[in-house]
Amino acid sequence: MKRNFAILVASLMAMGSMGAAQADVLTVNGAVATLPGTTQTFGPTTDSTYVSDGISIYDVVGNSSSASAWGNDHGTYRASSSGSGTFDSMSRFQRSLEVVNNLGGDASFALDFFIYYGGLYIENSFGVAGSGSVGYDLKINSGATSLYNSSAVLDSNGNVTVVNALNGASLFSSGGYHTYYWGGTYVTLDLGVLGAGQSKTIDFDLVSTAVGSFGVESYACGEWGYGEQPVAFAAVVDEGYGGYGGGTCYRSAYAGGGLGDPNNLSSTLPPGGANFQVTGSLLNQVPTPASLPLVGVGLAALGALRRRR
Numbered sequence: 171m172k173r174n175f176a177i178l179v180a181s182l183m184a185m186g187s188m189g190a191a192q193a194d195v196l197t198v199n200g201a202v203a204t205l206p207g208t209t210q211t212f213g214p215t216t217d218s219t220y221v222s223d224g225i226s227i228y229d230v231v232g233n234s235s236s237a238s239a240w241g242n243d244h245g246t247y248r249a250s251s252s253g254s255g256t257f258d259s260m261s262r263f264q265r266s267l268e269v270v271n272n273l274g275g276d277a278s279f280a281l282d283f284f285i286y287y288g289g290l291y292i293e294n295s296f297g298v299a300g301s302g303s304v305g306y307d308l309k310i311n312s313g314a315t316s317l318y319n320s321s322a323v324l325d326s327n328g329n330v331t332v333v334n335a336l337n338g339a340s341l342f343s344s345g346g347y348h349t350y351y352w353g354g355t356y357v358t359l360d361l362g363v364l365g366a367g368q369s370k371t372i373d374f375d376l377v378s379t380a381v382g383s384f385g386v387e388s389y390a391c392g393e394w395g396y397g398e399q400p401v402a403f404a405a406v407v408d409e410g411y412g413g414y415g416g417g418t419c420y421r422s423a424y425a426g427g428g429l430g431d432p433n434n435l436s437s438t439l440p441p442g443g444a445n446f447q448v449t450g451s452l453l454n455q456v457p458t459p460a461s462l463p464l465v466g467v468g469l470a471a472l473g474a475l476r477r478r479r
Contacts, residue, residue, distance in 0.1 A: 194218055194267050195216060196220070196241050196264070197216045198214070198223050198241065199223070199261075200225070200237040200238070200251070200259075200262055202225055202226065202235035202236055202237050202251075202259045203235055203259075204257050209258075210225050212237075219243045220240075221239075221240060221242070223238065223239065224238025225238075232421070232422055235254075235258065235380075236251070237251045237380075239261040239262055240263065241430075245284070247265075248286070248430030249262060249429060250378050250428025250429075251379055251380040251426065251428065252304075252380050252424070252427070253302075253425060253426065254384070254422050254423065254424045255382065255386045256383050256384065256386075257302075257380065260377065260378070262375070263376045263430070264373070265373070265374040266373050269364075269369060269371075269372065271365065271369070272367070274366055275366050275453065276363055276364070276365050276452070277364060277452045277453060279360075279363075279449065279450045280358060280448070281317070281447075282449070283356075283359075283446040284354060285308065285336055285356075286354060286429065288351070289427050290322065290324040290426075290427035291324075291427050292324060292326050292348045293346060293423065293425075295345070295346050298384050299384070299385040300384035300385050301325065302325070302384060303381055303425065304324055304425040305321065305378070306322060306377065306378050306427070306428065307375075309374075310359070310375075311372075312371060312372055312373070317359050317361075318334075322335070324341075324348060328348040337353045361448070364450075376429060376430070378427065380425050381425075382423065385422065386420050386422040387420065387421050388418050388419065389418070
């Protein structure tokens, strides 16, 4: 007889129960830059329950760059990057989860997880010269074995390169505006068989990038439009703020996006109720030497029953 055991090992990531053990580590880090010499980094920030960090920089000639990443043991997570003008932005969320088979015998394991909604965006409504791109790269590995990967890169010409597209992924372009977006995606993976006491490490790696080399136009401040940045915003020269008191403003193209829960809802599960869980089922067991006498007793009883009939 096959006995099925279900274990909840983690909520993306990691709440262990029913005899399953795990070591769960969350990490976030990233970097942003505008012109050469302006690179700033954040992380690595490490914790077992919740991590969050990010950074933004602006310079005095209209360039900007930002990145952020976070995740927690409820399963919600995100990595996002963006910039305007000349920029180079990267954010990363990582998780390492060790699953241990404490079910008392050989068992097959499966991984179910939810990939949150997200999108990539590029807007050049001012028609400035230059180019840029934004993308994400999600990998789930066990050692050198790839369990799952999905990635997408959107460029400023409206082209998208995709590996393993997520549910409902769509590309929309209109003039200087391009967006590639997707819905929530459930995935089930076969983790194979673990012997009693054996373990397997699952590594999650989500990276978001945004790069650009767009021209920046200056003009006399008289409005605060999308993608515009006044000099005073960089706190270098006080020439007015966004049309209040005059001054010089800048505008350029914008690129940004990310994958993951966009609202930092640390206690909210997606539709279906589970962000991440591992289930294990014991395989049919070969009788051990200690159990063979019991098998003999059972066969003898069956023989006696047959003779009686």
